[in-house]
Amino acid sequence: MTAGGDSESGDRQGSDRAVERRRVFYIPGYDPFPPRRYRELYRSEGAAQAAVSGYGLEVRGLGGPAGLWQARLEEGGRQSLAEIEVLVWDDIVRGSMSQTIPATYLQALRTAWVYLSGGAFFRLMALRKGPMIAALYPIALLAVQALLALLAGWAAFRALGAAMAGLGLPGALPVGLAAAAAVAWAVLALFRRWDNRVFAYYLMHDYAFSALGRGAYPPALEGRMRGFQARIAEALTQEGMDEVLVVGHSSGAHLAVSVLSDLIRGGRVPAGGPVLSLLTLGHVVPMVAVLPGAARLRRDLRFLSARDDITWVDVTAPGDGCTFALCDPVAVVGAAGPGKRWPLVLSAAFTQTLSPERWRALRRRFFRLHFQYLCAFDRPGDYDYFRLTAGPLTLGARFAGRAPSQSRIERAIVQFGDAP
Numbered sequence: 001m002t003a004g005g006d007s008e009s010g011d012r013q014g015s016d017r018a019v020e021r022r023r024v025f026y027i028p029g030y031d032p033f034p035p036r037r038y039r040e041l042y043r044s045e046g047a048a049q050a051a052v053s054g055y056g057l058e059v060r061g062l063g064g065p066a067g068l069w070q071a072r073l074e075e076g077g078r079q080s081l082a083e084i085e086v087l088v089w090d091d092i093v094r095g096s097m098s099q100t101i102p103a104t105y106l107q108a109l110r111t112a113w114v115y116l117s118g119g120a121f122f123r124l125m126a127l128r129k130g131p132m133i134a135a136l137y138p139i140a141l142l143a144v145q146a147l148l149a150l151l152a153g154w155a156a157f158r159a160l161g162a163a164m165a166g167l168g169l170p171g172a173l174p175v176g177l178a179a180a181a182a183v184a185w186a187v188l189a190l191f192r193r194w195d196n197r198v199f200a201y202y203l204m205h206d207y208a209f210s211a212l213g214r215g216a217y218p219p220a221l222e223g224r225m226r227g228f229q230a231r232i233a234e235a236l237t238q239e240g241m242d243e244v245l246v247v248g249h250s251s252g253a254h255l256a257v258s259v260l261s262d263l264i265r266g267g268r269v270p271a272g273g274p275v276l277s278l279l280t281l282g283h284v285v286p287m288v289a290v291l292p293g294a295a296r297l298r299r300d301l302r303f304l305s306a307r308d309d310i311t312w313v314d315v316t317a318p319g320d321g322c323t324f325a326l327c328d329p330v331a332v333v334g335a336a337g338p339g340k341r342w343p344l345v346l347s348a349a350f351t352q353t354l355s356p357e358r359w360r361a362l363r364r365r366f367f368r369l370h371f372q373y374l375c376a377f378d379r380p381g382d383y384d385y386f387r388l389t390a391g392p393l394t395l396g397a398r399f400a401g402r403a404p405s406q407s408r409i410e411r412a413i414v415q416f417g418d419a420p
Contacts, residue, residue, distance in 0.1 A: 018397075019242040023235040023274075024084040024389045027228065027259070029250025029284075030206040032093045035067025035086035041374060042084065046071065046386045048376035057386055071390040082390040087228045089255075092220050097205045101188050104201055105146065107208040108139050114211040120290045123413040127286060127332060130321035134366070135287070138203040145191045145200070153184030199367065210251070210287065215294025217258070228259045233268040241274040243394045250322070250370065253283035253314075253329070254297055261300035264307065277395035278304075278312040279388060280343065281373040282320055285329035290414050298416055301335040305342045311396035312342035315373060315383055318407075319350035319363065322370040331410040344399060345408040346383065353377040 026038060043059045050057040055075035062068050067086030072079060099107065115121040115135075125132045157180035161173070195201045209218075217225070235244045248256030260278055263269060269276055289297050304312065316325040328345050330336050350369065351359055355378045362369055374385055384391075388398060 018078075019080050019392050019394055021241050022080065022082040022243045022245060022390070023238065023241055024082050024245045024247060025087050025228070025232055025235070026084060027087050027246065027248045027252035027256050028090070029252045029282075030093055030209060031250075032090055032097060032202075034090060035065070035088050038086050038374075039066060039069050041371075042069065042071070042386075045375040046390075049380070049384065049386050052376060052378055053380055053384065053387075055387075055391075057390065071386070073386065073390040073392070075387075075391065078392045080390060080392040084389065085231070087231065089221065089224050092224060093209075095220075096209050097202070099205065101185075101192060104204055105142060107212070108142055108204055111204070111208045111211040112139060114214060114291065118292065120414075123290060124286055127327060127409065127413050128324045131284060131287065131324055134203070134322050135207055138200045138207070141198060141200040142204060145188060149184040149187040149191075152187045153180035156180050156183040206251075207287070211291065213293055215288050215291030215297065217296065221255075225255060225259050225262070228255075229263050229266075229268070232259065232263055236268070236270055236273050236276065238274070243275045243277060245277045245279060245389060245395060247279045247281065247389065248283075249281045249373065251284055251288070253280035254285045254288055254301075256280060257285075257304055257329075258297060258300045260310070261303050264309070265303070269309065275394045275396065276310050278310060278343075279395060280312070280314045280329070282316055282323040282370055283314060283329050284323060286324050286327065286333055286413070289329075289333035289335070295416070298333060298335045301330045301333065302337050302340075305330040305335070306337055306339035308341065310342070311394070311399075312344065313346060313395055313399055314343035315346050315348050317348040317350045317369075317372070319359075320348075320369050320372065321366050326405055326407050327409045332413055334412040334415040336410075336412070344402065345404045346399070346402070347405045347407065348373060348377075348383050349381060353379050353381050353383070355379050 028038065039061065046057045046059055055073060058072045060070055062070055062083070067088055069084050071082045071084060073082070115124075121132065121135075157176040160179045161176040192201060232244060232246060235241065246256050246260060248254070256278060257280070260276070285297075285301070288294050289301065304310070314329060316323045316327070318325040324332070326345060326347055328336075329343065330340060350362075350372060354362065354372075358378050362372070377384070382399075382402075387393075388395060391398075
Protein backbone atom coordinates (compact mmCIF):
# COMPACT_ATOMS: atom_id res chain seq x y z
CA MET A 1 0.00 0.00 0.00
CA THR A 2 1.29 3.44 -0.82
CA ALA A 3 1.20 6.43 1.45
CA GLY A 4 -1.54 8.23 -0.41
CA GLY A 5 -4.18 5.49 -0.62
CA ASP A 6 -7.21 6.28 -2.78
CA SER A 7 -7.81 9.81 -4.06
CA GLU A 8 -10.66 10.55 -1.63
CA SER A 9 -8.54 9.49 1.35
CA GLY A 10 -5.62 11.44 -0.06
CA ASP A 11 -7.71 14.62 -0.14
CA ARG A 12 -8.77 14.14 3.48
CA GLN A 13 -5.15 13.59 4.46
CA GLY A 14 -4.04 16.76 2.69
CA SER A 15 -1.90 15.10 0.02
CA ASP A 16 -2.54 18.04 -2.32
CA ARG A 17 -2.75 20.79 0.29
CA ALA A 18 -0.16 23.54 0.66
CA VAL A 19 0.77 24.82 4.10
CA GLU A 20 1.13 28.44 5.05
CA ARG A 21 0.50 27.97 8.78
CA ARG A 22 1.15 24.90 10.87
CA ARG A 23 1.01 23.97 14.54
CA VAL A 24 3.54 21.37 15.63
CA PHE A 25 3.32 19.53 18.95
CA TYR A 26 6.46 17.66 19.93
CA ILE A 27 6.14 14.89 22.55
CA PRO A 28 9.59 13.95 23.87
CA GLY A 29 10.61 10.58 25.17
CA TYR A 30 11.64 9.76 28.72
CA ASP A 31 13.77 12.86 29.15
CA PRO A 32 14.35 14.83 32.38
CA PHE A 33 15.64 17.91 30.54
CA PRO A 34 13.54 21.08 30.22
CA PRO A 35 11.97 22.06 26.87
CA ARG A 36 14.52 24.81 26.27
CA ARG A 37 16.91 22.07 25.19
CA TYR A 38 14.66 21.18 22.24
CA ARG A 39 14.25 24.79 21.18
CA GLU A 40 17.99 25.36 21.09
CA LEU A 41 18.54 22.04 19.30
CA TYR A 42 15.99 23.07 16.68
CA ARG A 43 17.64 26.46 16.27
CA SER A 44 21.20 25.20 15.88
CA GLU A 45 20.49 22.08 13.83
CA GLY A 46 17.94 23.88 11.68
CA ALA A 47 20.53 26.48 10.73
CA ALA A 48 22.97 23.71 9.81
CA GLN A 49 20.37 21.90 7.68
CA ALA A 50 19.28 25.10 5.93
CA ALA A 51 22.90 25.81 4.98
CA VAL A 52 23.27 22.33 3.49
CA SER A 53 19.89 22.19 1.74
CA GLY A 54 19.74 25.77 0.50
CA TYR A 55 16.52 27.03 2.05
CA GLY A 56 15.96 29.84 4.50
CA LEU A 57 14.97 29.06 8.08
CA GLU A 58 14.35 31.64 10.77
CA VAL A 59 13.72 30.44 14.33
CA ARG A 60 12.67 32.73 17.16
CA GLY A 61 11.14 32.41 20.59
CA LEU A 62 7.63 33.73 21.17
CA GLY A 63 8.35 35.36 24.50
CA GLY A 64 6.39 32.79 26.48
CA PRO A 65 7.39 29.35 27.73
CA ALA A 66 10.80 28.05 26.64
CA GLY A 67 9.07 25.13 24.94
CA LEU A 68 7.26 27.36 22.43
CA TRP A 69 8.87 28.87 19.35
CA GLN A 70 8.22 29.91 15.79
CA ALA A 71 9.94 28.74 12.61
CA ARG A 72 9.61 30.42 9.21
CA LEU A 73 10.88 28.47 6.20
CA GLU A 74 11.35 29.95 2.74
CA GLU A 75 12.11 27.81 -0.29
CA GLY A 76 11.50 28.31 -3.99
CA GLY A 77 9.72 31.58 -3.38
CA ARG A 78 7.22 29.99 -0.95
CA GLN A 79 7.01 30.79 2.72
CA SER A 80 5.47 28.76 5.52
CA LEU A 81 5.16 29.48 9.22
CA ALA A 82 5.14 26.94 12.04
CA GLU A 83 4.45 27.41 15.72
CA ILE A 84 6.18 24.59 17.59
CA GLU A 85 5.34 23.55 21.14
CA VAL A 86 6.92 20.92 23.38
CA LEU A 87 4.29 19.02 25.34
CA VAL A 88 6.19 18.61 28.57
CA TRP A 89 6.25 15.71 30.99
CA ASP A 90 9.84 16.14 32.18
CA ASP A 91 8.59 16.77 35.73
CA ILE A 92 7.00 13.31 35.75
CA VAL A 93 10.25 11.86 34.47
CA ARG A 94 12.30 13.61 37.16
CA GLY A 95 9.86 12.40 39.80
CA SER A 96 10.26 8.81 38.65
CA MET A 97 14.05 9.18 38.76
CA SER A 98 14.18 10.46 42.34
CA GLN A 99 14.88 7.00 43.71
CA THR A 100 17.39 6.02 46.35
CA ILE A 101 20.23 3.70 45.43
CA PRO A 102 18.57 0.64 47.06
CA ALA A 103 15.25 1.50 45.38
CA THR A 104 16.98 1.62 41.99
CA TYR A 105 18.45 -1.85 42.54
CA LEU A 106 15.01 -3.10 43.52
CA GLN A 107 13.64 -1.55 40.32
CA ALA A 108 16.26 -3.44 38.33
CA LEU A 109 15.16 -6.75 39.83
CA ARG A 110 11.47 -6.04 39.26
CA THR A 111 12.04 -4.87 35.68
CA ALA A 112 14.10 -7.95 34.83
CA TRP A 113 11.37 -10.14 36.29
CA VAL A 114 8.61 -8.44 34.25
CA TYR A 115 10.44 -8.96 30.96
CA LEU A 116 11.81 -12.43 31.70
CA SER A 117 8.86 -14.08 33.43
CA GLY A 118 6.51 -13.78 30.46
CA GLY A 119 9.13 -14.35 27.78
CA ALA A 120 8.90 -10.77 26.47
CA PHE A 121 12.65 -10.27 26.58
CA PHE A 122 13.40 -13.19 24.27
CA ARG A 123 10.66 -12.25 21.80
CA LEU A 124 12.00 -8.71 21.66
CA MET A 125 15.57 -9.96 21.28
CA ALA A 126 14.51 -11.97 18.24
CA LEU A 127 12.95 -8.82 16.78
CA ARG A 128 15.86 -6.39 17.23
CA LYS A 129 18.94 -7.02 19.34
CA GLY A 130 20.09 -3.39 19.58
CA PRO A 131 17.42 -2.00 21.92
CA MET A 132 17.51 -5.16 24.02
CA ILE A 133 21.26 -4.86 24.49
CA ALA A 134 20.58 -1.26 25.50
CA ALA A 135 18.04 -2.60 28.00
CA LEU A 136 20.57 -5.06 29.45
CA TYR A 137 23.25 -2.39 29.71
CA PRO A 138 21.99 -0.60 32.87
CA ILE A 139 21.26 -3.88 34.68
CA ALA A 140 24.71 -5.22 33.87
CA LEU A 141 26.44 -1.98 34.80
CA LEU A 142 24.55 -1.68 38.08
CA ALA A 143 25.56 -5.27 38.89
CA VAL A 144 29.21 -4.48 38.17
CA GLN A 145 29.00 -1.37 40.35
CA ALA A 146 27.51 -3.40 43.19
CA LEU A 147 30.26 -6.02 42.87
CA LEU A 148 32.99 -3.36 42.94
CA ALA A 149 31.36 -1.76 45.98
CA LEU A 150 31.32 -5.13 47.78
CA LEU A 151 34.95 -5.78 46.92
CA ALA A 152 35.93 -2.33 48.18
CA GLY A 153 33.97 -2.97 51.39
CA TRP A 154 35.62 -6.36 51.85
CA ALA A 155 39.06 -4.84 51.33
CA ALA A 156 38.29 -2.18 53.95
CA PHE A 157 37.05 -4.84 56.37
CA ARG A 158 40.19 -6.95 55.96
CA ALA A 159 42.56 -3.97 56.20
CA LEU A 160 40.92 -2.45 59.27
CA GLY A 161 40.55 -5.82 61.00
CA ALA A 162 44.24 -6.61 60.44
CA ALA A 163 45.29 -3.17 61.70
CA MET A 164 43.20 -3.43 64.87
CA ALA A 165 44.40 -6.97 65.57
CA GLY A 166 48.00 -5.85 65.14
CA LEU A 167 47.45 -3.08 67.70
CA GLY A 168 45.62 -5.43 70.05
CA LEU A 169 42.42 -3.35 69.94
CA PRO A 170 39.07 -5.05 70.71
CA GLY A 171 35.90 -4.89 68.59
CA ALA A 172 37.54 -5.59 65.26
CA LEU A 173 34.47 -7.37 63.85
CA PRO A 174 31.77 -4.70 64.44
CA VAL A 175 34.14 -1.87 63.54
CA GLY A 176 35.24 -3.69 60.41
CA LEU A 177 31.66 -4.36 59.33
CA ALA A 178 30.72 -0.72 59.87
CA ALA A 179 33.75 0.41 57.85
CA ALA A 180 32.95 -2.08 55.07
CA ALA A 181 29.36 -0.82 54.84
CA ALA A 182 30.53 2.81 54.76
CA VAL A 183 33.10 2.17 52.04
CA ALA A 184 30.67 0.12 49.92
CA TRP A 185 28.04 2.85 50.21
CA ALA A 186 30.58 5.53 49.32
CA VAL A 187 31.55 3.61 46.17
CA LEU A 188 27.91 3.24 45.12
CA ALA A 189 27.28 6.94 45.79
CA LEU A 190 30.31 7.82 43.68
CA PHE A 191 29.01 5.75 40.79
CA ARG A 192 25.63 7.48 41.13
CA ARG A 193 27.36 10.87 40.93
CA TRP A 194 29.14 9.77 37.74
CA ASP A 195 25.94 8.59 36.08
CA ASN A 196 25.85 11.56 33.70
CA ARG A 197 28.76 9.81 31.97
CA VAL A 198 27.49 6.23 31.85
CA PHE A 199 23.64 6.60 32.13
CA ALA A 200 23.09 3.39 34.09
CA TYR A 201 20.60 4.92 36.55
CA TYR A 202 18.94 7.02 33.85
CA LEU A 203 18.29 4.03 31.58
CA MET A 204 17.23 1.85 34.48
CA HIS A 205 14.57 4.37 35.49
CA ASP A 206 13.48 4.63 31.85
CA TYR A 207 12.83 0.90 31.42
CA ALA A 208 11.34 0.60 34.89
CA PHE A 209 8.86 3.43 34.20
CA SER A 210 6.87 1.23 31.80
CA ALA A 211 7.77 -2.18 33.20
CA LEU A 212 6.54 -1.53 36.73
CA GLY A 213 3.08 -0.78 35.34
CA ARG A 214 3.44 -3.86 33.09
CA GLY A 215 2.82 -1.57 30.11
CA ALA A 216 -0.03 0.51 31.54
CA TYR A 217 0.31 4.28 31.65
CA PRO A 218 0.64 5.53 35.25
CA PRO A 219 -2.18 7.82 36.45
CA ALA A 220 0.01 10.95 36.49
CA LEU A 221 0.93 10.40 32.85
CA GLU A 222 -2.67 9.67 31.85
CA GLY A 223 -3.63 13.02 33.35
CA ARG A 224 -0.87 14.82 31.47
CA MET A 225 -1.89 13.13 28.22
CA ARG A 226 -5.41 14.51 28.64
CA GLY A 227 -3.78 17.94 28.83
CA PHE A 228 -1.86 17.21 25.62
CA GLN A 229 -5.12 16.23 23.96
CA ALA A 230 -6.71 19.53 24.98
CA ARG A 231 -3.83 21.55 23.50
CA ILE A 232 -4.06 19.69 20.19
CA ALA A 233 -7.86 19.98 20.10
CA GLU A 234 -7.56 23.74 20.59
CA ALA A 235 -5.11 24.02 17.68
CA LEU A 236 -7.51 22.09 15.44
CA THR A 237 -10.07 24.87 15.86
CA GLN A 238 -7.68 27.72 15.03
CA GLU A 239 -8.82 29.68 12.01
CA GLY A 240 -6.38 29.77 9.11
CA MET A 241 -4.41 26.74 10.29
CA ASP A 242 -3.51 24.34 7.48
CA GLU A 243 -1.93 21.43 9.36
CA VAL A 244 -1.61 20.22 12.92
CA LEU A 245 1.41 17.92 13.10
CA VAL A 246 2.12 15.80 16.18
CA VAL A 247 5.68 14.50 16.51
CA GLY A 248 6.50 11.71 18.97
CA HIS A 249 10.12 10.75 19.58
CA SER A 250 11.28 7.55 21.29
CA SER A 251 8.77 6.69 24.03
CA GLY A 252 6.93 9.86 23.05
CA ALA A 253 5.88 7.96 19.92
CA HIS A 254 3.47 5.64 21.71
CA LEU A 255 2.23 8.50 23.89
CA ALA A 256 1.35 10.36 20.67
CA VAL A 257 -0.54 7.32 19.36
CA SER A 258 -2.69 7.16 22.49
CA VAL A 259 -3.26 10.92 22.64
CA LEU A 260 -4.46 11.08 19.02
CA SER A 261 -6.58 7.96 19.40
CA ASP A 262 -8.41 9.51 22.35
CA LEU A 263 -8.73 12.80 20.48
CA ILE A 264 -10.38 11.16 17.48
CA ARG A 265 -12.59 8.84 19.54
CA GLY A 266 -13.76 11.85 21.52
CA GLY A 267 -14.98 13.60 18.38
CA ARG A 268 -12.55 16.49 18.84
CA VAL A 269 -11.29 16.58 15.24
CA PRO A 270 -13.56 19.05 13.42
CA ALA A 271 -14.70 18.35 9.87
CA GLY A 272 -13.14 20.77 7.43
CA GLY A 273 -10.44 21.75 9.91
CA PRO A 274 -6.66 21.54 9.54
CA VAL A 275 -5.04 18.36 8.28
CA LEU A 276 -4.05 16.14 11.20
CA SER A 277 -0.73 14.33 10.84
CA LEU A 278 1.46 12.13 13.02
CA LEU A 279 5.23 11.69 12.68
CA THR A 280 6.84 9.09 14.95
CA LEU A 281 10.63 8.96 15.24
CA GLY A 282 12.91 6.33 16.76
CA HIS A 283 10.03 4.47 18.38
CA VAL A 284 10.34 1.87 21.15
CA VAL A 285 6.71 0.73 20.93
CA PRO A 286 7.38 -3.03 21.29
CA MET A 287 9.17 -2.53 24.63
CA VAL A 288 5.83 -1.43 26.08
CA ALA A 289 3.19 -3.00 23.84
CA VAL A 290 4.32 -6.60 24.45
CA LEU A 291 3.68 -6.29 28.18
CA PRO A 292 0.39 -7.71 29.49
CA GLY A 293 -0.81 -4.40 30.97
CA ALA A 294 -0.50 -2.52 27.67
CA ALA A 295 -3.99 -3.40 26.38
CA ARG A 296 -4.87 0.28 26.04
CA LEU A 297 -1.81 0.95 23.85
CA ARG A 298 -2.51 -2.07 21.66
CA ARG A 299 -6.10 -0.94 21.10
CA ASP A 300 -4.87 2.55 20.27
CA LEU A 301 -2.35 1.21 17.77
CA ARG A 302 -5.02 -0.83 15.99
CA PHE A 303 -7.49 2.06 16.01
CA LEU A 304 -5.12 4.70 14.68
CA SER A 305 -3.57 2.44 12.06
CA ALA A 306 -6.94 2.05 10.33
CA ARG A 307 -7.91 5.74 10.17
CA ASP A 308 -8.32 7.40 6.80
CA ASP A 309 -8.49 10.92 8.24
CA ILE A 310 -4.84 11.19 9.27
CA THR A 311 -1.40 10.60 7.83
CA TRP A 312 1.00 8.61 10.02
CA VAL A 313 4.64 8.30 8.99
CA ASP A 314 7.12 6.36 11.11
CA VAL A 315 10.86 6.98 10.65
CA THR A 316 13.64 4.91 12.20
CA ALA A 317 17.16 3.94 11.16
CA PRO A 318 19.14 0.70 11.53
CA GLY A 319 22.08 2.82 12.69
CA ASP A 320 20.13 3.80 15.81
CA GLY A 321 20.68 0.98 18.29
CA CYS A 322 18.11 2.37 20.73
CA THR A 323 15.11 1.96 18.44
CA PHE A 324 13.26 -0.97 16.89
CA ALA A 325 14.48 0.04 13.46
CA LEU A 326 12.08 -0.51 10.55
CA CYS A 327 9.75 -2.54 12.77
CA ASP A 328 6.15 -1.68 11.96
CA PRO A 329 4.98 -0.60 15.45
CA VAL A 330 1.46 -1.91 14.83
CA ALA A 331 2.14 -5.20 13.09
CA VAL A 332 4.99 -6.54 15.22
CA VAL A 333 2.95 -6.38 18.44
CA GLY A 334 -0.02 -8.21 16.90
CA ALA A 335 -2.26 -5.12 16.73
CA ALA A 336 -2.75 -5.04 12.94
CA GLY A 337 -6.35 -5.41 11.81
CA PRO A 338 -7.84 -6.04 8.36
CA GLY A 339 -8.27 -2.29 7.77
CA LYS A 340 -4.67 -1.35 8.59
CA ARG A 341 -3.23 1.41 6.40
CA TRP A 342 -0.67 3.12 8.69
CA PRO A 343 2.04 3.82 9.51
CA LEU A 344 4.16 4.38 6.44
CA VAL A 345 7.45 2.88 7.65
CA LEU A 346 10.53 4.68 6.31
CA SER A 347 14.26 4.59 7.00
CA ALA A 348 16.36 7.65 7.79
CA ALA A 349 19.30 5.55 6.48
CA PHE A 350 22.04 7.18 8.55
CA THR A 351 24.83 5.46 6.62
CA GLN A 352 23.58 7.14 3.44
CA THR A 353 22.28 10.48 4.72
CA LEU A 354 25.38 11.19 6.82
CA SER A 355 28.75 11.57 5.12
CA PRO A 356 31.34 8.87 5.90
CA GLU A 357 33.24 11.37 8.06
CA ARG A 358 30.13 12.36 10.00
CA TRP A 359 29.03 8.75 10.40
CA ARG A 360 32.42 7.74 11.79
CA ALA A 361 32.20 10.58 14.31
CA LEU A 362 28.72 9.54 15.49
CA ARG A 363 28.47 5.78 15.07
CA ARG A 364 29.57 4.94 18.62
CA ARG A 365 27.69 7.80 20.24
CA PHE A 366 24.55 5.72 20.72
CA PHE A 367 22.48 8.24 22.65
CA ARG A 368 23.37 11.06 20.26
CA LEU A 369 22.32 8.90 17.30
CA HIS A 370 18.93 8.34 18.94
CA PHE A 371 18.37 12.10 18.56
CA GLN A 372 19.70 12.33 15.00
CA TYR A 373 16.13 12.43 13.66
CA LEU A 374 15.88 15.94 15.15
CA CYS A 375 19.22 17.05 13.70
CA ALA A 376 20.85 18.05 10.43
CA PHE A 377 22.05 15.59 7.79
CA ASP A 378 24.99 16.58 5.63
CA ARG A 379 23.88 14.27 2.78
CA PRO A 380 20.11 14.55 3.20
CA GLY A 381 17.59 12.32 1.48
CA ASP A 382 13.83 12.87 1.53
CA TYR A 383 13.71 12.91 5.33
CA ASP A 384 14.32 16.44 6.58
CA TYR A 385 12.93 17.22 10.03
CA PHE A 386 12.86 20.95 9.39
CA ARG A 387 11.06 20.72 6.05
CA LEU A 388 8.52 18.37 7.63
CA THR A 389 7.85 20.62 10.61
CA ALA A 390 8.14 24.06 8.97
CA GLY A 391 7.96 23.53 5.19
CA PRO A 392 5.15 24.28 2.69
CA LEU A 393 3.82 20.71 2.30
CA THR A 394 1.71 18.60 4.62
CA LEU A 395 3.16 15.32 5.81
CA GLY A 396 0.79 13.51 3.46
CA ALA A 397 1.86 15.63 0.50
CA ARG A 398 5.53 15.21 1.31
CA PHE A 399 5.30 11.41 1.11
CA ALA A 400 2.35 10.99 -1.28
CA GLY A 401 2.79 7.82 -3.30
CA ARG A 402 5.88 6.81 -1.36
CA ALA A 403 6.27 3.07 -0.86
CA PRO A 404 7.32 1.82 2.58
CA SER A 405 10.82 0.57 3.21
CA GLN A 406 11.39 -2.85 1.67
CA SER A 407 13.40 -3.81 4.76
CA ARG A 408 10.54 -3.22 7.18
CA ILE A 409 9.64 -5.96 9.66
CA GLU A 410 5.96 -6.82 10.04
CA ARG A 411 5.92 -10.29 11.59
CA ALA A 412 4.02 -10.37 14.87
CA ILE A 413 6.09 -11.53 17.83
CA VAL A 414 3.10 -11.80 20.12
CA GLN A 415 -0.68 -12.06 19.84
CA PHE A 416 -3.19 -10.62 22.28
CA GLY A 417 -6.97 -10.78 22.16
CA ASP A 418 -7.52 -7.25 23.47
CA ALA A 419 -7.17 -5.12 20.32
CA PRO A 420 -10.55 -5.45 18.59
